[in-house]
Amino acid sequence: MGQSESVLILGGTGQAGAGAAALLRQWHPALPLTIAGRDLDRAQRVADELGAATATTIDLRRGDLGLPADHHYSAVVAALWDDRLHGLRYAQRHGLPYLSISSGLTDIAPEVVAGAQRANAAPILVASHYCAGTVVLAALHTARRFGRVDSIRIGAVLDETDTGGPAGIADLERWSTATTAGLVRRDGVFHWITDPDAQADVRGTDGTGLPGRSIAILDVPSLALATDAPDVRFDFAVGESTGRRRGEPASFEVRIDLEGTDREGAPISTSRYLVHPAGQRPLTATGIALGVERLLGLRGEAVAPGIHTPESLLDPAYAVQRLEETGATFIDTPGGG
Known part of the structure; x- marks a missing residue:
């Protein structure tokens, strides 16, 4: 399956996000990636190292993430703690698969409720397990x-x-x-x-x-x-x-x-x-990359909208x-x- 639109990686300059981006570039050289962070220079450095990637700044306090309205993406990855869930809401509004790793057992309730309220909007992969x-x-x-x-x-x-x-x-x-x-x-x-x-x-x-x-x-x-x-x-x-x-x-x-x-x-x-x-970085990065690959249909059949966990989507072997x-x-x- 080809992808013409980019995977938006919120926190793409951090260890987990940058590591996952590097693996995705290795596994799928033509997959467009957008490295999003608060520091544009740092995001650009990560994007330049990847090749065929773009960099952008985000504002997690805004519902539109501070992104231009004419930008389009294939998935949203929250490789950081998004306390307002604006990344998830952005994904739901645009019908995009979403993956998060930072909520933990004690913080997933808002994600689960958001997913239940808009069950047909998009698949949500809750991967806040140890090492994604x-x-x-x-x-x-x-x-x-x-x-x-x-x-x-x-x-x-x-x-x-x-x-x-x-x-x-x-x-x-x-x-x-x-x-x-x-x-x-x-x-x-x-x-x-x-x-x-x-x-x-x-x-x-x-x-x-x-x-x-x-x-x-x-x-x-x-x-x-x-x-x-x-x-x-x-x-x-x-x-x-x-x-x-x-x-x-x-x-x-x-x-x-x-x-x-x-x-x-x-x-x-x-x-x-x-x-x-x-x-731990390679394992967490691998968990994120596996989830993105699966959500995009780059391996396996299309993922249905709703709440998912890693073991419900991914083949352990x-x-x-x-x-x-x-x-x-x-x-x-x-x-x-």
């Missing part, structure tokens, strides 16, 4: 060998130097202000948990433990409802990653533990790490393939299946 849904997709790819999944436990280490720039830090602060409770699924029921139940020891690939806690994150309901696993938990720790302890750049580390049965009913379990030596192309790898733990 790539961890969910990796876990679902791991679960493919299971006949029944009984429990899923995710343990993520975010290096304190790899929080994604000012926008990423602001997101973390906003989410922690909204709630300090964690969301888990236990015996088929979603529960809010607080200390001490929320506390957890999160271990990196070298076995070093960091103090972490269960968090309220979209990955929990996405994994629970996609697999019907009655027990799901996502623990999160911020600290020094294994890569940095080795004197290397900050690394990305997520442990994925699953228990259940195989297709013949025999008990099985698996434990593996999804890692990337360059930190294909997502893992794309992650591995960026340098991500899986490391099985001893005795992990």
Whole structure:
């Protein structure tokens, strides 16, 4: 499918937006891209590096985003926190697919309501999961060998130097202000948990433990409802990653533990790490790029209007393939299946 109109990337000068734009340019060289930010010079630099891309400024306080009325786009990506939802409203008014990554579990209600009120306007991909849904997709790819999944436990280490720039830090602060409770699924029921139940020891690939806690994150309901696993938990720790302890750049580390049965009913379990030596940016960028590719119909059939999540649209095997192309790898733990 060809595209004559441009993908508008709000926050396209940030780590996530610029990274996603670079992947889209690599995967689809002819796809027009518009890098939108508050600083035109910075946006132009990103656009020039991409080639065949344009730059523009935006004003998120305005319903029209400060964009000329005669400019037309093929999709809107919010790679930043849009507290007035003007990006979403702009997309709905123009019938454009929309993707967001910064709302988090505690802030998606306005997006969901907006989508329900204008259900036929355009598809909305809510990808405010960890690393834009790539961890969910990796876990679902791991679960493919299971006949029944009984429990899923995710343990993520975010290096304190790899929080994604000012926008990423602001997101973390906003989410922690909204709630300090964690969301888990236990015996088929979603529960809010607080200390001490929320506390957890999160271990990196070298076995070093960091103090972490269960968090309220979209990955929990996405994994629970996609697999019907009655027990799901996502623990999160911020600290020094294994890569940095080795004197290397900050690394990305997520442990994925699953228990259940195989297709013949025999008990099985698996434990593996999804890692990337360059930190979280490549995974978040891949999640955004996969979502845009799918929303535009560049891979797969057309996406219907309404609310969508990454696992409802994207093939886990294909997502893992794309992650591995960026340098991500899986490391099985001893005795992990």
